[in-house]
Amino acid sequence: MSLKINTILDQEDDLWIVDVIGEIDIYTANKLKETLVKILDEHNTSIKINCLELDYIDSTGLGVLIGALKRLKQENKNIIISNAKPNISKLLSITGLNKIFVIQ
Amino acid sequence: MTDSLSISVPSKPEYVSVVRLTASAVASRVGFNVEELEDIKVAVAEACTNAIKHGICEKGENFDVKFFLDKEKISIHVIDHGSGFSCNQLEEPDLTSPKEGGLGIFIIKSLMDEVDVISNMGEGTIIKMTKYLGEDI
Numbered sequence: 001m002s003l004k005i006n007t008i009l010d011q012e013d014d015l016w017i018v019d020v021i022g023e024i025d026i027y028t029a030n031k032l033k034e035t036l037v038k039i040l041d042e043h044n045t046s047i048k049i050n051c052l053e054l055d056y057i058d059s060t061g062l063g064v065l066i067g068a069l070k071r072l073k074q075e076n077k078n079i080i081i082s083n084a085k086p087n088i089s090k091l092l093s094i095t096g097l098n099k100i101f102v103i104q
Numbered sequence: 105m106t107d108s109l110s111i112s113v114p115s116k117p118e119y120v121s122v123v124r125l126t127a128s129a130v131a132s133r134v135g136f137n138v139e140e141l142e143d144i145k146v147a148v149a150e151a152c153t154n155a156i157k158h159g160i161c162e163k164g165e166n167f168d169v170k171f172f173l174d175k176e177k178i179s180i181h182v183i184d185h186g187s188g189f190s191c192n193q194l195e196e197p198d199l200t201s202p203k204e205g206g207l208g209i210f211i212i213k214s215l216m217d218e219v220d221v222i223s224n225m226g227e228g229t230i231i232k233m234t235k236y237l238g239e240d241i
Binding site for chain 2: 023025026027056058059060062063087091094095
């Protein structure tokens with residue numbers, strides 16, 4: 001059970017693209033948090049979380065995304081969730097978080 | 105006839121995925137479909153995460169996960185002996201000011217048919233959850 005994260009700055013759209021591969025739970029959420037803090041320290045702009053290869057996320061992972069969104073909202077930036085699998089979409093919808101993140 | 109089995113789990117984040125996979129294997133014995141199994145996995149993992157976060161005690165004790173299998177339902181109890189928390193503090197997520205924490209119990213209640221959280225300060229917490237086969241309540 002692990003989480004792999006790749007980040008790249010799309011300079012044309014001024015957007016961080018973050019590929020999350022594997023599982024985000026209480027064990028791996030901290031790694032995501034550290035990564036997001038690091039890239040936002042480097043350049044504070046909207047983040048697209050690419051969930052194409054994300055199999056699982058739990059409340060601690062969602063908490064990390066909420067934390068990052070709070071920081072971004074101060075500058076009118078966003079978090080975009082893209083390619084979420086049905087189980088992840090379901091979690092976003094029952095928590096109502098599909099209304100605060102941009103879903104693609 | 106109820107079959108039961110239980111496991112004792114170290115209060116460490118790396119073991120949540122072990123319980124998640126166990127829950128899926130046990131629940132599939134009852135005959136839940138893939139989507140229901142996914143719900144059960146997520147709910148059990150949230151309860152374990154809760155036990156590890158709020159149940160941490162100095163001795164680093166294990167917490168217990170008990171499964172009760174019936175013909176038409178599964179009940180799962182996640183029991184820790186940690187510090188407990190005040191159930192009155194539980195609230196629904198407020199989307200106008202979303203918080204980093206507090207989603208776990210809400211998610212469990214959304215995914216399972218019956219949920220009971222018994223927590224006493226200083227005595228630990230029991231989260232009981234039941235899912236019925238083939239019906240959406």
